[in-house]
Amino acid sequence: MMAEFFERNLVVIYFFYGLAFFSMGLAIWLASARFRTSEFRLAGALLFLAGFGIVHGLQEWFEMFLLLDERGGTNIPGWLLLPEMRLLHMVTSFLLLVFFGIRLLYANRWTGNNGNRFALTGAGAFLGLWVVSVAATWLAYRPERLAMIDAADVLARYSLGITGAFIAAYAIRLEQNSFRQRGMARFGRALLGAAITLLLYGLTQIITRPSFIFPSTVLNSELFLNTFGFPVQLLRTLLAVLMAAFIIRALNVFEIENQQRLTNAVEQRAAAQREALHVQQQARVETERLNRQLQAAVLDLSLLFNVSRRMAATLDRAALLQDAAPLVVAMLPQVNAGMLVLRRAPDAPLEIVSVVECNDPAAPVAERKAQGLQLAEYTAATGRPSWMIAHDVLPLDEATPETDDAVGAGFHPAPTDESTAGGHTMAMPLTARGRVIGSLVFCTLYDATSFTRRDVALARAVADQLSVAIDNATLYDEVQQSGKLRGELLHRVVSAQEAERQRIARELHDGTGQTLTALGLGLAAAADRLDSDPAAVRRQLTDMKQMNAQVLQEVHNVIADLRPSILDNLGLIPALRGHVSTFESRTGIQTQLIVQGKASRLKPEVETTIFRIVQESLTNVVRHAAARSVLVQVVFGADGVQISVHDDGRGFDVARALAGEDGRAAWGLLGIQERAALVGGTAELLSAPDQGTTVRLSIPQPFKEADNG
Known part of the structure; x- marks a missing residue:
């Protein structure tokens, strides 16, 4: 009875x-707008499950219309x-199920964009x-035709329906783990129910x-x-209803996901707004701070400009x-007193050269002055x-006042911090040409605000300006x-030239001139006596020959004093060798000449300068x-020539000698420097008491063009 019913x-x-099935597929398709941006792997394959549901539902309705047609209850065209x-609908639906299962399985197992291609290959x-x-x-x-269609139906269910259901159920089961990991276990249970019903449906x-294919027989x-x-x-209908219910319930996870993302977006936006507000507040505070710094920097620069001017x-x-x-005290508002302490010379003691006393009610003037001098000596x-x-x-850089705003490890350009730093007296070094020449001391009253970072930086800048001004x-x-010494030196040179001319005139007049006069008189007398007394004339001519040789030697000596001919004919080194030999024989001082490098002819003015400097240096050694002993060295290099004259004598203080502090001007030493400068070179004097003296001369590019090329 029940079977008949x-x-x-x-x-x-x-x-x-x-x-x-149709409702399940339609529900998935309608919900597709919600899961297109989902992070769940299931979302990428659900549209194929929707296709399976719609096509499979149509296939079952096809069976329904076949029954209605058999009972004459439909007007559907026969070809439909x-x-x-019917077979085409069923195979298509099962292929979509297989595609869904493989696509979801690929997403659960691997990463990449080849899921659809892999699923298409599997379904194919x-x-x-x-x-x-x-x-x-x-x-x-x-x-026959109908029997073959029934056999194809059976084979489709065996090869496509069962395998597709198994693959899809397994893939859904794996995706259920993803739901549970994201804290959506109840929707994961719905997926598990869908996987079980799909497996049972398979x-x-x-x-x-019934067909002739085993085991359908x-x-x-x-x-x-x-x-x-x-x-x-009927069993399949119940499973389909359960499957549709489970799938439709699981679809709610995408709504929850969208709500969570919306909530997160709202929270992120609120957090971004709070952060933006915080940044705006910080920017406003920073802008105000920078404005204060800028105003203070402008004020400091104005003060520094005035001080510098x-x-x-x-x-x-x-x-x-x-x-x-007085200038520092007048220009800096925080400073009430000041002191400038300098050294006259590198080894000299410090001297107070300028001071403004500190009239502090809280301390005696002498105490504040002693503090300033102590700081100045330390600095x-x-x-x-x-x-x-x-x-x-x-x-x-080591002081540690109690407040955090005190000066720390270094200086900062124009800081604006006005907090108490801790000191009422400070000293800044004054430097010139790489050495410390003194200190500049700043004082403020004890009952006034102590110096701050800004005051320290400003004081340092003022000290630097003063260092430059002093230098x-x-x-x-x-x-x-x-310039004054050069003028005096020029006067001395002119005087020396005149004196040399007078000396030459005297020597020529008193020596050479007298001898030539005697020669003239002797020749006249010899001419008168040539016929009467030839033997006396012969003796007289012999005497006049000796007088002529004496005149030639005297003229040669005068010329050699003016400029040795060997300097023009043979060059610098032979001339130096001759002069050194003459100097040693005349003075008895052991003198040695050493030449290093390849000796070359130099420009005439350079050779003359070097010879005269060596000549002057040896003259100073004697005087x-x-x-x-004396050592003369000449070193020829690729870029120039260096000459040094070193003696082991008593030595002297170069600075005092050049300054004329011993009561006489060092014209010889100044002349050496002037001669070197005229040919583009430099001369350096090195000496100390009981340490001997060295004259060093360096002349760049002194070679003749023929030798230098």
Whole structure:
């Protein structure tokens, strides 16, 4: 009775059977807009599952319309109800299921963009297997048309339906783990239910319509109906309904995911807005701080400009030094007193050259002055800025005041921090030409705010400006003094030339002139006596020959004193050898000439300069050195020539000698420097008491063009 009931109502079963799959596919397709941007791997394959549901639902409705057509309840064209159309729908739906399963399985196992290609290859392989099996069956049995279609239906369920359901169920089971890992276990359970029902649905594909293909000859729908009393389509309908319910429930995960992403986006936007607000607040605070720094920097630059302008207004070194401390006190508002301490010479003690007393009610003037002098001595000795905290002298890079705003490890350009730094007296080094020449001391009252970073940096800048101004004034004095000495030297040279001319005139008049006069008189007397006394004339001519030789020697000596001929004929080295030999024989001082490098002829003016400098140096050895030996060295190099004259005599203080502090001007030493400068060279004098003296001469590119080329 029950079997007959289901047989009569099989149309209704097929309707709900198809409706379940069609609804599942339609629900997935309608939800596709929600999961297109999903991060779940399932989203990339769901549209193929939707295709399976829609096509498979249409295939079951096709079965329903076949039954209705048999009962005369439809007007559908006959070609649409052909068995081949039913078979085409079923194979297509199973292929979509296979494609879905392989696509999802690939996404769970591997990464990359080749999932669709891999799934298409797999589905094509299964389709080829089915086609081959159908062709083999037809070739083996040569059945009639309807029997062949039934056999193809059975083979499609065996090769496509069962395998597709198994692959898809396994892939869904793997994706369920992804849901659980993301904290969506309830939707993962829905996926697990869908995987189980799909697996069971695949197993029901073993129950096929009767055909001549084993095992459908035994295990078929008729056997199922006779055994259980209801058609297998009812079981499949129930599984389809459950599968659709599970899938539709699992689809809600994409709505939850979108809500979470929306929530995260809102939170991120709120966080970004908070961060932007925080950045704006920081920017406003930073802008205000920079504005304050800029204002302070402008003020500092204005002060420095005024100080620099005042210091550069004079090149009078004495006036600059005298006005330094009053200028600093007048220009810097934080400074109440100051002191300039300098060394006159590198080894000389410090001297106070300018001071503004500190009239501090909290301490005696003498105490503040002593503190300033102590700081000045420390800074001049170490070359490091310093200040005094609690009567202790501390370097500015090691002082550790209590506040964080104190000066730390170094100086910063124009800092604007106004917090208390901890010191009321500080000293800055004054440097010139790479050495410390003194200190500049700054003082403020004890009851006033102590110096800050800004004050320290400003004081350092003022000290640097004063160092430059002092150096410039010193250079100006040296240039002025050099010009004065050069003028005096020129006067001495002119005087020496006149004296030399007078000496030559005297020698020619007193020696050569007298001898020539005697020769003239002797020749006249010999002419008168030539006929009367030839023997006396012969004796007289012999005497006059000796007088002539004496005249020639005297003229030769005068010429040699003016310029040795060997210098023009043979060059510098032979001339030096001759002069050194003459010097040694005349003075008894052991003298040696050493030549290094390849000797070459030099420009005439260079050879003359070198010869005269060596001549002057040896003359100074005889006059002042009390030396036992002298070494003259000439070194020829690729770029120039170097000459040195060293003696082992008593030596002297070069600075004092050049400055004329011993009461006499060092015209010889100054002349050496002037001669070297005239040919583009430099002369250096090295000496110390009891250490001997060395004159070093260096002349670049002195060679004749023929030798240099």
